Amino acid sequence: MGASADKEQTRYELLEAAGQLFAEHGYDGTSTRAIAEKAQVNLGGIHYHFGGKEQLYVETFRHACRDEQDSSEQEGLLADFLAKTTTRRPVDIAKLIHKMVSVDFRDFLEPNDEDWRVRLLMRELYQPSSAMSELIQQVFKPKHTRWMQVYRIVKPEASEETIHQWAFLVGSTIVFYLSSTPWVCQLLGRESLDAPFFDNVTAMISRCLIQLLDLPLPKELR
Amino acid sequence: MGASADKEQTRYELLEAAGQLFAEHGYDGTSTRAIAEKAQVNLGGIHYHFGGKEQLYVETFRHACRDEQDSSEQEGLLADFLAKTTTRRPVDIAKLIHKMVSVDFRDFLEPNDEDWRVRLLMRELYQPSSAMSELIQQVFKPKHTRWMQVYRIVKPEASEETIHQWAFLVGSTIVFYLSSTPWVCQLLGRESLDAPFFDNVTAMISRCLIQLLDLPLPKELR
DNA sequence: GTCTATACCACGATAGAC
């Protein structure tokens, strides 16, 4: 029993240490020796428990996914809206869109420097590994499908391609600001991007989505 | 004389070989030995001519920038428009925006697999190195400034922050589709993204930009 | 001045001792 608990403990220490280092320095920028040292585990332990650096990365990834997919506050927003059998006023759909955008932005762009999970997920975007499919299925596909549902409420006759492209608008903006923060800061002559800045971006993207659907802008977005 | 020409030739061979390999496999994924072999140059030549892998990467980058910044067709579009002293009708500005978006998308998303330069520039986005500042100044800042000028023509009283965020819309979309193509394809159930697909994205982003400025949509975007 | 051969150190992986 003690041995089994120790094993889990060792695995956990390795996953947490590896996650933080991978998120900070990337896959290639992180040495297994650094991970082992940070986790207070012997170098050989990585190969013993996970099989190698590559597999440790994938497992770190699954570890991060499990914690991320729980926060499906957005799911609730949409479900609540769909549950209402009352007539759906255009302006209510517009407000729903604004709320959903806000949730997405808050989940991904809130400056929570202590949490390495979001940054790790984003890294996978540009360095696709064998963990990519898992991340798509568990985190991004549900979000994407939800956005597509919203579009279909308003324009059920639209082409699939158009709906997909519309649904990508929020994600693409988040990916951009998350990955290109140093660039954006340099072009803006700033040190960092704060919450008010992202509130404005949220409002702008909401306006885009709403206007593309020919819905009326709520007062708060005017 | 012959020696000097040989030197330039060797440097050129190294830059071309390194550029292709860096674009294909990334910085960490490319070994100096592979570069030397592809360029038919001795391993030591990299250190002699450039000082090391890092400096070779930066020079490869400048090499790519010089070829990229020439294609400033967009510059011409905007200059032509500004040169016209006739009254600027809102719909003409809308058409200008659509044209400028088209040029941007064509420059970056046209499937020119043989040319490694664009892919190399994009890689720098998610793996910022010492070459970042150069890329921003030479390639992205001019584009960004151009977009900001367009916004000011219509709404000179807007806040700097709003203008920046508006100007980032095109770039963020391009960065997204360029970097996340595998993800997009998997979510769409496609093999690849073709020109008609990007034409639709171009149209959608143009609509966003135009509607955010309260300009009338040209007929071709209806 | 230009290029070649080679040695050096850090890293990932692995086998074998305990």
Add this chain to the structure above:
DNA sequence: GTCTATCGTGGTATAGAC
């Protein structure tokens, strides 16, 4: 289950050939 020794590879540096 843990730790150490060791191998192959990659980036770097340099002495010496031309």
